[in-house]
Amino acid sequence: MGMTNNQTAVPHYLKQFSCIGSSCEDTCCAWWGISIDKQSYNRYQTVNHSGMRNKLNDHLTVKKNGSAQDYAEMQLNPETGNCSMLDGGLCTIQATLGEEYLSQTCRTYPRVVNQAGAATEMSLQLSCPEAARVILLDRQAMDFEEASPGDPGILAFRHVTSSGHNEKKRDYYLPQIRGMMMEIIRYRQFSLPHRLILLGVFCDNVNLIMEEKKFRDIPAFLLEFRHEAAHNEELLDYNVFPVDPAFQLQYLNNCLMGVLEDTLWNTRYRECMNDYTRGMKATDASLESILDVYTESYEQYTAPFLDSNPQILENYILNAIYSRVLGEMSQGIPVFDCYRMLILDFAMIKLHLIGMASYHKELSRELAVKLIQSYTKNYEHASLFHKKILDDLRKKDYASLGYMCLFIKN
Ligand code: SF4
Structure with missing residues (x-):
């Protein structure tokens, strides 16, 4: 099948998405510096x-030091944190003036x-609840289909x-x-x-190969x-890999508590964090009793939930690799650092889910989506957030x- 320049493989989920506008639980215009490009700014005048x-x-x-793409900033409504142009969940620019x-x-x-060589790659960000x-x-969400991503010229x-x-x-x-990384995540004969x-x-x-500059060996x-x-027997045997839930819990929880104060701003994430802290409360504050809560919640609620919804974290990882790893690597970030960032997010999400499950005495798809979206x-x-934790890991x-x-x- 011939692919024209504007045809490319896109994840199946792209076609399933459309913005739900005023019924959105967490509108995209909340608490971000909304950056306005110069062309739009001029049009607004x-x-x-x-x-x-x-x-x-x-x-x-x-x-002050803007660029053509990042020229001006839209003020936020100080009470809601929403974009000032947002009214009743609807964007007044779009409603009054039109999408263009x-x-x-x-x-x-x-x-x-992303522009990857000649191909235009498109994916969605998990910070949008509908995305x-x-x-x-959807179990098929990360299957790739040939499609036209539309006119990327305006994006x-x-x-x-x-x-x-150059080889x-x-x-x-x-x-x-990157292709091989995604392939490995699809080795479904192994647990995630x-x-x-x-x-x-x-x-x-x-x-290692990259550090030695033996690129042609790849x-x-x-x-x-x-x-x-x-x-390889050793790779096939999951039991040979080390496990230490006390270390996992203590390290990740300390990191989280250490960054939380300066970084927590999103309301839905705050709700998840409240569930988490309440869920992790033990009868006494000793590490052993919190560890009991943690282990029990994992075994009783989290693991069974993830087993019956295997696509949730798998798609999370696949989407992260697809949408960011090529860009990161081509900026010179070593591939093992990209890996560390993926694992950090995976481990943090798992930690939150275990705490939340302990509080709710169950996990649901709604809770999992809410956590991953708001996180x-x-x-x-x-x-x-990532840099601080990665630096600490190295130290x-x-x-x-x-x-x-x-x-x-676990
Ligand atoms: S976050 Fe997503 S669904 Fe919500 S308003 Fe923005 S684009 Fe639409």
Whole structure:
């Protein structure tokens, strides 16, 4: 099948999504600096509707060191944290002036558009509740289909990566590496935690090859890894990987409590955190009794729930790899660091779910979607969250694959 320039493989869930507007539980315009591109800003100055023109002018501030894409900022309503142009859950720019007046940011969200060589890749962000539902609940969501992602010309690109035609260079191999990462996450004969550990073995080895600049060895290594994952006794035996729930609980919970104060802003996430802290309350504050609560909640509610809804965390990981890892690697981030960030999010989400399940005495799809959506939204603009924890892991020497296993496995 021939692919035209504008045809590309997109995740199945893209077609399932449409914005639910005023019925949205967590509108996209809440508590973000809403960035306005220069072209939209100029258009807002010449709007015929004088009421709208004045209102826009009142709420727009030109940035000091802005760029064409990030030129001005829309003020937020100090009471609700929503965009000032939002009225009763509806965007007044869209309602009064029409969709073509939306800024690049607003038109693009919740889509992530990446230019990967000649292909345009499109995915959705989990910070949007409706996107979170279509990504996490459907077992087919991360199947890829050939489709036209539409005209990306009007959308804001997140990552632009070169096509890397030179076989001697690192860039050339990045798409293959990402492809293999997604392949490993689909080895469904293993449990998801097992797959994540295999992914770690893979990323650790690729990292070494990259550090030694032996880029041309990558294709052979991919084949070798595929073979190992099917035959190597040690990789096939989940029992050989270390487990230490006390360490997992203590380290992750301390990290979370350490960053929370400065970073918690999203209301839905706050509700999840309240469930979490109440759920983790033990009869006394000793580590042993909290650990009992943790282990019991995992075994009684969390594991059975995840077993009967295996696509939730699998799709979470696949979507993260698809939408961000190529961009990160091509910015020079080592592949094992990309892996650490994936595992950090996975382990944090699991931690929250265990606490929430303990409070509710069950887990539901609604709760899982609410947590993953609001966790993503709360931290996605707090780039310090990941950096702080990764720095701490390095400082304490917890950054190796062995420690990653301890965060993954229960
Ligand atoms: S968060 Fe998603 S569903 Fe909600 S208003 Fe924004 S795009 Fe629409």
